[in-house]
Amino acid sequence: MKLPSARGPLSAEVIDALAHPPHDLPTLPDAAGDEDLHLTLFVLYELHYRGWDGVDDHWEWHPGLIALRAGLETRFEADLRDLAGEIPATGDVPHALIAMAGETGGPSLSGYLRGRATREQFCEFAQHRSVYHLREADPHTFAIPRLAGKAKAALIEIQIDEYGGGAANRMHQEMFRDTMTELGLDTTYGAYVDVVPWQTLANNNLMSLFGLHRRWRGALLGHLAGYEMTSTGPNRAYGNALRRLGGSETATRFYDEHVEADAVHEQIAAYDMCGSFCRAEPALAADVLFGARCVLAMEDRWAAYVLERWAAGESSLRWTP
Template identity: 75%
Template sequence: MKLPAPRGPVSEFVISALAQEPHDLGAVDDPATDDDLHLTLFVLYELHYRGWDGVDDRWEWHPGLIALRTRSEALFEADLRALAVPETDLDVPHALIAMTRDDSGPQLSKFIRGRASMAQFREFATHRGVYHLREADPHTFAIPRLSGPAKAALIEIQIDEYGGGVARRMHQELFKDTMTALNLDTTYGAYVDVVPAPTLANNNLMSFFGLHRRLRGALLGHLAAYEMTSTAPNRNYGNGLRRLGGDEKATRFYDEHVEADAVHEQIAAFDMCGAFAAAEPELAGDVLFGAACALALENRWAQHVLDKWAAGESSLR
């Protein structure tokens, strides 16, 4: 993947650091909306996935970049910790159910189902492509950090995400079919340059949780929140694309999630997060923290998109 163009002083630091020309970390006014901070984190995190064209793989653990990532993550985590987190004296599975049943957030999927234009659906898929082209990968970091029933449950979910070992059925590949039908570039990371901070923050959240063993509970809570809030929105997305003329192949990604995630909901809440909380009760609160972060950042992103569209503007950069 090609390095994205610098957007400001922090990302210029990253690009120059990769060229072995260190600079100072720039100031960040609002970690929730700072494009530069989240581009920086995305660039650094990608070194742990598929890397960057022309960048030696040994940069993944360069002390200077790890130090920069640590400082950037501190800003990001401070923003996350300021989010409202539910009480932790409830049993985790039922607390997750209560959290994910709240339907008071931005109604992006309903807008897409009934009102979005083809241009808006293409924008929506452009945002989502940053995540969906590596969909299951961040949560897979948790597998070696778990044991027993929680590990088995996570693997059960991930097996479906990876198409049961059949490459063409992997959800990453199914989304390529959707992007192809929309005449979008299916190259991994093709749209990192054009998506705003809320989109990058959603992706960075998964990587932040996934790359820190101390946050393994938060990573499971994040995955649970995604699985438990996926069925209805994906039904809306699929129906919205059909309304716009999308065929069976174009909508298969969304239709697959309607079926798979209806099963995953119970596995994620009870077999994965419930078992994890029982095995490591001191981390039960982290599970709910991860779920709360997933829901809050998703709502931020959805509100950004809807606000831009309501103003007659593009939701992309």
């Protein structure tokens, strides 16, 4: 993946530094705003995934970059606390997750796509989602070595499905690539990082924040549960939207697979994974609920942004590739 274009003074300095061999960093400017902050975080987090073209792998654990990332994460976490609100104490985490997943109030992007979206708008939707779906499951896999017992087994059960049971063509990442191919989109990993707004990058940064810190292992499980427990209905809508727009069985397979798989995963995630984890580590129950609340709130924020731009007759992308 090529390094993206800067969105402010901090991301400009970091991207310029990464284009050279590892070296001591000068005093860096503060992030200029959400675009600058979340692009910088995304660039730093990607060093722990597949990296950037031409960037020395020794940058991954460079002390200066780790210190910078920690400061940006502090700002990000403060935003998350404001967004998530108060997390009530409860000893029944599975039922609290079910109640949380059933809460409505956010805009229905899936309903708009199912009934009204143009093909161009669905393509935009796929470009936003490609930043996550082309590495789907990878952030949550960081939790596996940090768990034990039934919670670990439950997470692995979910992840095995995400990775296609070992068959490359059944991996959800590859199924989404098939969807993008039929839509005429660039299937290169990270191809649309430059054009998506900070709200999209923030959704991806949330997974990396939780995944790369052992202290957030409970929040990472809650994040995954939040996804799995609210996925079936929207994915059915996405598949039907694509069929309405002329999509083939190959194009809709990614969404149809999630309708079936996530109906099972939501029970595993709530009871076997999160329930078992909280019985083993009850002090982290609030973190589990925090992770779920964060993903639901941030998805609502992102959907509101996309629908607002479309209602104004504008693209939801920063610019059209």
